Amino acid sequence: MASDTPEQLLIIDDDEMFCYVMQRALSRRGFDVTVASDADQALSLARRSPPQLATLDLKLEHSSGLKLLPELLTIAPACRVVVLTGYSSIVTAVEAIKLGAINYLCKPADADEILAAFNRDCGDPDIDISDNPPSVNRVTWEHIQKVLQEHDGNISATARALGMHRRTLQRKLQKRPVRR
Numbered sequence: 001m002a003s004d005t006p007e008q009l010l011i012i013d014d015d016e017m018f019c020y021v022m023q024r025a026l027s028r029r030g031f032d033v034t035v036a037s038d039a040d041q042a043l044s045l046a047r048r049s050p051p052q053l054a055t056l057d058l059k060l061e062h063s064s065g066l067k068l069l070p071e072l073l074t075i076a077p078a079c080r081v082v083v084l085t086g087y088s089s090i091v092t093a094v095e096a097i098k099l100g101a102i103n104y105l106c107k108p109a110d111a112d113e114i115l116a117a118f119n120r121d122c123g124d125p126d127i128d129i130s131d132n133p134p135s136v137n138r139v140t141w142e143h144i145q146k147v148l149q150e151h152d153g154n155i156s157a158t159a160r161a162l163g164m165h166r167r168t169l170q171r172k173l174q175k176r177p178v179r180r
Contacts, residue, residue: 006032010051012042012068013084014061018107022055025111039063043071050076053118056101058085058092064153066092069099082117084109089145144172 009031013019019035026033031053036042038060045051054072058065065083073079083096086107093104103117134142144162151157155173159166 006030007053008049008051009033010042010045010054010079011035012037012039012054012060012065012072013057014038015057022111022114026114029111029115037061039068039071042068043075046072046075046079051079052076054079054081055114056081056083058083058096059087066095066099066149067153069096069101073100080118082114084114087145089142091142091146091149095149141172144169148173 007030009026011019011022011026011033013022013035014037016037019037023033023035034045034049034051036045039062042054042056046054054076056065056069056072060068065085069081069083072081081101082103082105083093083101084105084107085092088104088106096104103120105113105117109117144158147161148155148158151161155169156166159169162169
């Protein structure tokens with residue numbers, strides 16, 4: 001690739017304001033930015049012009065970023081993907097990395113954090129390890145996410161596996177994840 005050609009960066013997120021802000025910020029930093037609000041649009045744009053970089057929202061309105069990730073990498077195998085989410089969990093972070101993401105960030109993330117995530121090729125052994133174990137509420141959230149992942153995002157099957165009413169599970173999933 002010629003050095004004067006900007007890198008193609010695809011933002012896949014259903015949050016219009018986030019996309020607008022990130023597109024402006026990353027364009028100002030010299031990237032050729034395109035935006036997709038759903039999986040079909042993202043795959044269409046990637047087929048037309050395979051991106052070198054992509055940010056992928058974990059929870060799209062009608063699909064999961066985890067389901068889209070392998071499809072995107074099939075079209076653009078060299079693409080470096082950073083998964084972004086407001087609903088982080090250990091399970092989804094591990095799965096995102098196993099499926100080919102190079103990094104996983106919790107929202108809100110700014111353009112500088114996203115660019116730093118693209119440029120980190122290995123883990124940081126000096127990262128701070130908390131002395132405080134996660135709260136019971138956080139462990140519950142993590143468990144729900146794990147069971148949901150095991151049931152391919154099927155709310156009814158997950159509720160049955162957890163022994164709770166489907167509507168109760170839906171209410172829990174609509175809330176932001178519990179902090180540590």
